[in-house]
Each structure stands twice: as structure tokens, then as C-alpha cells.
Amino acid sequence: MTNEKKFHGVIVAFNSCYNDEGEVDPQRAKAYTRFLLDRGVNGLYVGGSTGEGMLQSADERKRVLEAVLEENAGQGTVIAHIGAITTKESVELARHAELAGADAISSVPPYYYRVSEQGAAKHWNAILAATSLPFIIYHIPATTGFALTPSLLRQMVQNDQVIGVKITSPSPYELQQFKAIGGERFHMFNGPDEQYLAGRVMGASAGIGGTYGAMPELFVQLERSYVAGDLAQAQKVQFQINDIIADLLALPVYSAMKELLKRRGVHCGSVRAPLEEVNDSHKPQLDALYRKLMGYIAEYAPDTAAQA
Template sequence: MKGVYTALVTPMNENGDIDYDSLQALIRHQLRSGVSGFYVGGSTGEAFMLSMTERKKLLEAVIGATAKRVKIIAHIGCISTRDSVELAVHADKAGADAVSAVVPFYYKAGIQELQEHYETIMSAVSVPMLIYHFPGATGVSLTIDFYERMSRHPQCLGVKFTSMNLFEMQQIRDRCGERFLILNGHDEVYAASVLMGSDGAVGSTFNMMPSLYMDMFSLASTGQWSKLPALQAQANEVIAHMLQFDVIPYEKAILHLQGVLKTPFARSPLKRFTTEEAARIAEFYRSNNLLQSNNAQVSNL
């Protein structure tokens, strides 16, 4: 399960329904870049603005489109354990290779309760679990002791580590051993995460520039560390521009300009760009060789 996984956006029509035609085009576009697999229904996929039925249908569509050519990690995280179990059981039956769950948020739960949450999900399915650590969004920080305990569970695959605290990542690697998979989650520090012990990455911006991250993974896999900073700088030029706006609507806008998505629509309350903002994004896209090089082939749509 080491590798580069695109955290897929969920394409939508102007009426807010999932655009399955554009989803198929996005998957074809990503497969041509050689990604290791897809992380489906996560934060980038607007999971918490989708119904349970939509989340299930989305996963089924991705699995059907990939036809087992790549690995599929299904994000099944919910605030409640019961809903998480329901999505996990569905993902297992649908053919996902692993499930992943963000830490339950909003209601305060202790470390023991969080461990029981993950253990309950794992007991309901046969596939492995990838914990999703994203304290910047959830407000929940997990301890190194928690990860060490979870690493001893035979069904716990590892962690999707979406934090800038790479010291903590290194400590997880040190305490949990090489068997415990660590996939970096903040794209802007992927090169640094490799040196701190990551086995690959799950990335949102991979939607826009998958080929670059595949190049970085290949270089890291062969120990060509000195070549990584220059590629990371290329990615970070795009990321720095994106952070002036709003992540998911920006990525959809770029994918629309690249010819992958029919529309750049994202569900409310995510930002709708003004005419002036859309023009600025389009101008940057036209001036950026990296984004231009990841344009879709004509056959995508």
C-alpha cells in the first residue's frame, strides 16, 4: 500500500448532484499519470456534505471505473461510530482495499473512546484500517502512545498523517516500526516527509498535478533525495497561489480549465468565486507550465 494516492474531488453539476461522467474522466486522467490509487470520499471529496447514500454510490462508481487496476482506500469517517461502521461494511463488500476514518470531531471523546471507535470499525470488516490524523480540521490530537497501541492491532494498516508536525511523524515511525504505513497528507511538505519516514502520500493537489508527485515518489524510492526540493518548489508555487483562495473550489476550477471536469461547482457553503477571482485563477493557470502539462487528453470528455 505504499505509493501516491489522489484524494479525489467529487465532481458536481451546477444543480449540486454528483457528475459521474466527469468522475469517470477524472479517474481516466489520473490513471494515465500512474498513480498508485485513490482515496475516495475524504475531505477533498466533500464527504461531510454528501449523504450516506451518495458516499456509497461514489465509492461504487470509483471502484467500477478502476476495475482493480489500482488500490482504493475508502474514507468512511463520520462523527458517530455507528455510521462509520455502516460505511465500512459497505466499502468492504464493494471491494475497497482499505478503509480510513478521520477522528470523530465536534463532540469531545477521550483517547480510550477513540481507540474503541477504531476497534469497533475494524471488528466489523475484513479490510485494514488507515487512521486519518488531521488535527487542523478536527481539533483532535492523538498521542504517540495511541499510535503505538494501534500499531499492534493486526488490522491497523497505519495513518494518513495530515499535519505539519513532521517531528511527530518521525516519532510515530520510531515507535511503531516499519510495518506501520505512514502516508503524508500535507502536499506542500511531501519531500520533507520522505526524510522523516513517510511511505508515500495521500494528496488533494494530486488532482491537478499527479505526474509531478509520481516523479517525486519515484525519485524518493530510488534515493535521489537531491532532486526532490526543486520538484517540491514547483508544487508549492501552485499551492501558494491556491491558498489565496479556497482549496476545493480552486482545485475544481483548475480541473475545469484543464478539461477534466465539466463544471467547477462545489457545494455550499464552499466559496463561489467572483468573476475577478476566476479570472485571476485562469491567468495563473495559463502562465503555469506544470498545470498546463497536466491538461486532460481530448478523449476525457
């Protein structure tokens, strides 16, 4: 697979997979990987926000990535998010990702401590120097408190390893502006799941999102409709996706996604504290949401929906 094809389409931000005691569970991670690949996703983004990477030790993150890569076996693109609060840990995770066989690495900027642009550049450049893998900047200012600027991006793209930006901000205009800086072969990865279609129209090569994992069939259908030039159908699917997301956001979202997966036969355990878990009071909402979701999926993947 060429680099051009590797970084296109539906790339799922992989949910963390724990056992019933809350420990990382490689077997559950493999089962979830298979569930997603069998539904036609293009790739997996491991260890990011949805993957609870920042709530795991470096050793746990390595074990999850190894499990995903083993089950994936080259079928889809695997991007390892290796961002950490220290440069040392990010470099360690980057080196491991290369040795394990990841297709690319990605990283948020340093967080909590408010670093300067040059501090962020120094952090990312240390990661770049540690491996030969393609690198994707992860721009998510709402959680990191750091905003990638056009001037910093111009500086970073001087290194050919920097192949793209995963942009999780509500502005398709910002996506387009970053794409213009990077150039035609530069990859933008749309972050907000609610605007997958908008991101693709404005120049994104792919989308990376967490809710994809609970409803991969809908995002795969959205991508297919967009590629086929059927924007009316793509818009319809995006509106259905957004209907599901609106209901998810009324719940503890990370835990609710895992509950939907559980109803679909994929057991990923719960979430790690301090993330909020769903409880018995949420059951009616989850039941109604599951029925709605499977109704939408039945429009595009009736065999899959019948098995649920």
C-alpha cells in the same frame, strides 16, 4: 499487488464530482478516476476532506466509491474514507467499502463532540470489528480537534488491521515518531502536500493529498525522482508544487482546484455549501495559475501539456 506495494507512492485525495445541479455524478467521478490513473498515480483516497465526504449523505458516499471502484478495476489502490460523526454511520460505510471491493478503509476520529482517547478508540475498534479490511487512522487535528497521541497509537496498533496513519500536521518529526511506534512495516501517509518530499525522507511510504488531483504529473515526477535517489530534482519539483499551492491558498482552495481541473478537461462541478466558490473576480488569478501550472507540467509531461 502485495500490501507492501499497495500503499506506496502518490495517492490522490479524490475531489468530489457533482453534476450541474450539485448532485453526486458517478459518470464524472469515473472520468476523473481515468484522468488520474492515466497519469500514473498509485491510488485514490475517496470520501475525505477534499472529497467533501462529511458534506454528503451515506448513500452519496457509497455511490461515489462504487463509481471509482468500477472505473479503477484494480488498476490502483482505492482507500475509502468512512469517517463520520457517528459510529453507526462509520460502521455502515466500512461494511459497504468492503463489499464494494475497496483495498482499505480510513477514518478520522469522532469530531465536534470532544471525545476522550478511549472514546476515539472505541469508535475505531467498532469500525475494525465490522470488517476485515486494513485500517488507516486519519490524524488531522486542525479540523477534528482531536490529536492522536503516542499512547493511543500504541494501543491501536495492537490490532494487526491497523496498518498506518494518514498524518496531516506540519511536523515531519511527529510523522517519524508515529512510524517508530508502528514499526518498519507500518505505513505513514504524508498529508501536507507542501512537504511530500520531507514526509518521504522521514519515513512515509506514500502521500495522500488533494492538490495532487490538479497536478498529478508533478507529484508523480516528484515520487519518481525521490525513488531514483535524485534529491536535487525531487526538491526542484517540490518547490514548483509549493509555488502552485501558495497561489491556490490565496483562492477558495477546493473550488479553485476544480476550476483548474475544468481547464484541463475534467468537469467535477462546483463545491457544496458552505464551501466557498470562486467567482468572476478570481478569473485573472486562475488564468495566471493555470498557465504557470501547465508550464511546470510541460517540463515532465510535454505530451499531456500539449493536449491541454
